[in-house]
């Protein structure tokens with residue numbers, strides 16, 4: 001079940017965690033899982049409910065060298081689904097070391113230029129719920145599993161120097177530059193990503209005393225199912241290729257390797273950060 005192939009081993013040896021967001025072998029979550037597994041981690045997975053989703057996700061995981069994955073159905077918009085998945089992880093494993101949140105959703109009718117100000121309330125709420133709130137919903141359920149066997153202390157309770165927090169872990173979510181700047185057609189998703197990045201900082205503050213680190217990666221444009229829902233995706237990708245210092249778009253595997261670094265002990269001092277993996281595009285002024 002959910003076995004690591006441990007091909008290279010090393011960096012993530014002995015670590016186990018949940019990867020949420022593999023739709024197929026083009027998903028950012030697929031590349032993240034590939035890196036984690038290659039570095040020695042054991043990954044558990046979820047897919048969106050439905051046979052087709054299950055089949056696609058299973059096929060991608062098989063491609064990662066895992067024939068008998070730990071794989072559960074989960075709609076992150078359902079508290080019952082979240083509870084069921086994290087309770088099963090608690091039952092089956094007792095403890096996890098990392099969490100990858102690589103999901104987002106917004107009604108694509110509102111990811112078109114000129115379709116921002118009139119965004120309906122329910123479209124806004126759904127985008128913020130699935131793309132940002134669910135990081136908190138997963139974090140609150142994952143944190144106790146990262147502390148199990150440990151004695152994490154609460155901020156402000158007692159002498160901060162009196163006991164070392166034991167256990168701990170790391171969490172990661174995927175963001176995009178549209179959180180910081182107005183990217184044409186990204187619209188409500190930009191607002192959701194701003195909320196996601198901010199949520200990561202508050203989570204990092206609250207969970208830090210338990211030795212749990214919380215970060216986001218801001219990935220460059222990658223041709224995935226979700227990306228194609230953004231009205232001007234192709235144009236955005238062409239623009240990045242032209243303007244980024246590296247003169248190209250990022251590869252999924254490059255985000256995967258940064259994710260492995262952030263979830264590993266190499267990044268033990270990094271929390272509350274948003275790391276750009278975008279070939280440098282975000283720092284260019286013109």
Ligand SMILES: NC(=O)c1ccc[n+]([C@@H]2O[C@H](COP(=O)([O-])OP(=O)(O)OC[C@H]3O[C@@H](n4cnc5c(N)ncnc54)[C@H](O)[C@@H]3O)[C@@H](O)[C@H]2O)c1
Pocket residue numbers: 020021022023024026027028029047048074075076077101102103104105130174175176177218219220221222223224225226227
């Ligand atoms: N592709 C890009 O250009 C790009 C750039 C920066 C950030 N990102 C972010 O990367 C993350 C992954 O997206 P991707 O580009 O790999 O696309 P993708 O379509 O491959 O993955 C999106 C995932 O979200 C999942 N999802 C949607 N609603 C869900 C729900 N209610 N419950 C559970 N899962 C749900 C889908 O099942 C899918 O696995 C997203 O947060 C996205 O915003 C993507």
